[in-house]
Amino acid sequence: MINTKPMSSKITQVYLIGLIVLLVFYGAILYNTILYAENKSGERRLAIAAPFHFTLFSQGHTGEIQIDPMMKIYDQYDILPSSIKRRLNRDWQGSMHFHFEDDTEYSAFAQQVMTQRGLAIVYALEDVDASEWEDVSFAIFQAVIFGLGLLIFIISALISVKMAKRISAPFSNLANQLKNNRNENENYAPLSVDGELSLELTQMLTGINSYRSRIQDAFTREKAFTRYVSHELRTPMTVVRGAISVLRLLKNDKAEKQYNRIDMAIIEMEQLIHTFLLLARDEDLLGLSTTISDDSIKNLLIDLEPTIKANQVSFHQQVQCEFSLSVQPLLFSAIVKNLLKNAVNCSVGGNVDLFISPQRIDVIDNGVGLDAKPRGYEGFGIGLNIVRDICEKYQWQFSLKSNKNKGCTASIIF
Template sequence: MIRYLRSTKSLTNTLALFFIGISVAIGVIAFCVFSLAIHWSEDRMGERRALLDRDIAVERFIAGEQGKITVDVLTDAYNDISLVPSDYREFIHQHEHYLGEVELKDKPTSRMVYKGAYTHNGKSYDIILLSRIDNVEFGLDEIIYSSLIVVALVTTLMCIFGTLLYRLSIQLIEPVNEIAEQLENHSGNSENEFTISTEAAVEFQTLTERLNQYRTDLNLALKREQAFARYASHELRTPLTVVKGAGKLLARTEQNDFSQRQIHRIDNATEQMITMVDALLSLVRYERNADNAPLREIPHNELHTIVADNSIQADEKDVTIKLNISSTPTVRATPPVMNMIIGNLIRNAIAATAKGEVTIDVSDTMLTITDDGPGLTNEPNLNGHGLGLLIVEDLSQRYQWQFRLRSHPDRGCIASIEF
């Protein structure tokens, strides 16, 4: 659910829901403020009218009128509290001074009530005003009509802002979804171009153009790699085949021991070169679709052959090679690739071991090669551990293996690959 809310595909709906919620809240607040403002303005108008009517009534009482007088069609004034209607008389007795609208429980209408005092000939008199304020306040129909105007105005603004939000969504959010969908659909295909709506923002137009340019460059690079694989396969194999054939012809002739050893070394070096060429060409051929290579279980004889082909230096240095196979792993790498990976590690272990043993342990999940050399040093080596280990690390990353090189607590160095 959280991932869905964070997705740009749902961002438009999320923004729409958020905007609707905000709009409804603003509409309710605006309606409440409008209603309160109407009631407040009516009360203030009634109070000011009562104060004006008070001045008129005081003048008339001073002029000689007594009891109850009619100020106008809305307001009655009293200078004797006993003449006030009994319902309001009880309320007036509770206050010395009062100005406000009074609604009685038993009365369907309300009155603006004023109670105060005036002085005439040194004597103080009460003055009470009752004004039929309901006659000038908004009625129910008028309140509904004005409220409908407010609601219609808010709805119009919501439609305008919603349209603007939709337009902004098309320009800012939908292009992201379109590009993401095309990236997902065009994965592994370098021929299809990215497209974007003409209504999208300028930055998205530029991004689409750059993506198409990068895809074109990538396609050209892939074609160059494929051309290299085709041409290099012939150009590299041909001289190696000639060298291998010449070495076999020389081996048939009578040679002294020294020449025979040299011919044997040339033949082994040629085999290693052929294996490396096959592995490198395999990388060029499958580096973009390594996951599509078929799974295979490495047979025992392949492991023994790899160890035998890369143990020549061990025989010359009197280093023992020990191969322990508990179970064999299942990998996508081809035999030349496995030969280059394991062969590099074996040759490095032999080169690091002056005397002793190189142990090779193979299981279905791990391959470890332990030597009796000096181990890893603490001083950094800017050149790494040679081209072979760089190739091994690159191949391990390509097939999603974990390659590690560390010192052994009792022996030399451990090179491990976790499949």
């Protein structure tokens, strides 16, 4: 599934995720730093004070001595509390911090000094709990830190949203211009974007304007070519029509059938030229309408009757009801004729069915299908391309698909 969130939302999302990660990271660092600094401070304080009190052992004192409500000193390992002995080796010297399962904490310091028994390792223990913050005070401190972090998060989020909108504004502006200029009457003038442009956006805008210029040039050439070709074709057709009129004055009954065929070909050519001109022009054809009924379709298909008979095709048409369709009459005629001509030429000796309703057109045949060419008929000709162009002009849906058994179905949904 394509993610269609605006660019500003995506940029804001990235900023906020990064901000949350940073806040959590630095919050954890702050919490652990406080605990670490507290422990190291206790160890350092004990390492400074304990040697001063160890002189009592040099003066003849022995055993366990209570220095103050927090500190005790011991002249031998065996009289240490059992919980401490389980964590200390007999020969250990230095400072260490202990955190026990019952949430009590102690700092320990050991040093070799001269006693009445000679050189011996003596110990100092300090109850850290007595000097640490109370749980309520620490909870208040944590709440204050959390509140400050939340405030920083909100301020940073607002700044991130504003920056994201500022960064994405030129891209959104360009996207809106492209979205609003998708109609067929667009002149493909160069686009411009206000605001501070990045290098990438400048390159994108240059590329888009280059393509728009090329498209405009192609449309101009196409329209000019269509007009020129139409004009040049009409001149010889006028000459042919005049020549046929002169020949008819000779009263040659044997040639009258051929004259009629030439007249029909000229009429078909004129309709084709007119269709090309309607497709090439930027005129608004939506105001025109065509009344569609069973009789109008029969009149429309008179020109195809010789081809239907020649190909021995069984043809059936069904118009669901009489209705009016917003389409230029000649373009609707071109759609129906080209779809049927394609089906008839692909279904020699077969069946062709035409179904028309206010919602769609379906032409169903049992011919060679899409994967093969009928004998004597080179592909599907220019007819289906004309049908596609007309459908694009009116924003109709055109599809051509193979049937399960044989042949294919051409459908147009209005």
